[in-house]
Ligand SMILES: Nc1nc2c(ncn2[C@@H]2O[C@H](COP(=O)(O)OP(=O)(O)OP(=O)(O)O)[C@@H](O)[C@H]2O)c(=O)[nH]1
């Protein structure tokens with residue numbers, strides 16, 4: 651992903667479609683601290699998420715995915731989108747769109763447009779799995795295979811190698827969601843405790859899962875009783891549940907129950923398998939986030955669901971330009 655150059659520049663792009671009613675997701679890269687200094691909304695620390703009022707336009711979830719990156723998730727209707735775009739521009743964000751910028755200007759050493767686009771994509775990606783695929787593209791585009799169709803399911807799937815998909819971990823309190831995100835990140839990003847309701851606000855971490863960079867979100871477990879703060883954190887969770895590219899339901903039971911998530915989970919995992927050892931009814935599936943068992947299988951399962959093997963293995967060309975909302979093709983460091 652492009653880095654800020656300390657000059658106070660931030661670039662942004664919408665990663666979600668402009669359909670009414672949906673959640674909108676804007677990615678920001680660069681000097682995101684300065685961007686939010688001009689707004690009354692305070693940006694959370696790295697790993698943190700916060701529900702903020704965007705100057706009266708809408709309440710939005712801010713998720714600080716890195717020192718120089720942030721996700722902004724307001725409601726996604728066209729009017730709110732337009733107002734949020736204007737607000738960001740007024741605060742120095744340069745909104746970019748792949749279709750409007752010529753990659754060959756940025757990469758003059760490239761032999762042709764495809765190679766320039768490939769170099770551009772290489773400079774963006776944080777997914778090791780993207781690299782061999784990108785390097786193979788110029789040859790594939792030159793051979794006369796079928797031309798890839800912009801926005802087709804295959805293109806959108808491969809674009810996840812350039813724009814990290816959001817993987818949300820949901821489930822009732824105390825099942826081990828925070829233990830799982832810490833295990834995946836290889837460090838303590840979330841607090842864990844043997845107490846329901848430990849995680850009150852969602853926590854995000856950029857994690858490479860089987861070669862695919864993802865934004866993993868640990869959501870607070872839902873409890874029916876709860877104060878206003880808890881209800882607000884539930885509203886925050888609902889955004890992530892709606893917008894996640896992959897919704898994972900974590901339980902500590904053998905019977906996996908969706909628990910009224912509002913959306914069918916894409917993947918279900920049964921944690922705390924260590925406690926069920928010797929249980930004759932236990933099918934032997936599941937994981938132990940605490941002991942690290944079944945974690946590698948989980949990483950692979952997530953990557954396969956987001957970018958299936960057949961897409962990685964296919965010889966068909968890839969456009970390398972996420973089409974839904976535009977990608978940052980002119981990094982602040984490249985000028
Ligand atoms: N035995 C066992 N305990 C686990 C495992 N994973 C997590 N735990 C424990 O379960 C308790 C709850 O774990 P958390 O990760 O805080 O649970 P959570 O789902 O994030 O809970 P909330 O934040 O309340 O929603 C902690 O005491 C963990 O150490 C596991 O695989 N096996």
Ligand SMILES: [Mg+2]
Pocket residue numbers: 827828829840841842848849868869870871
């Ligand atoms: Mg937790």
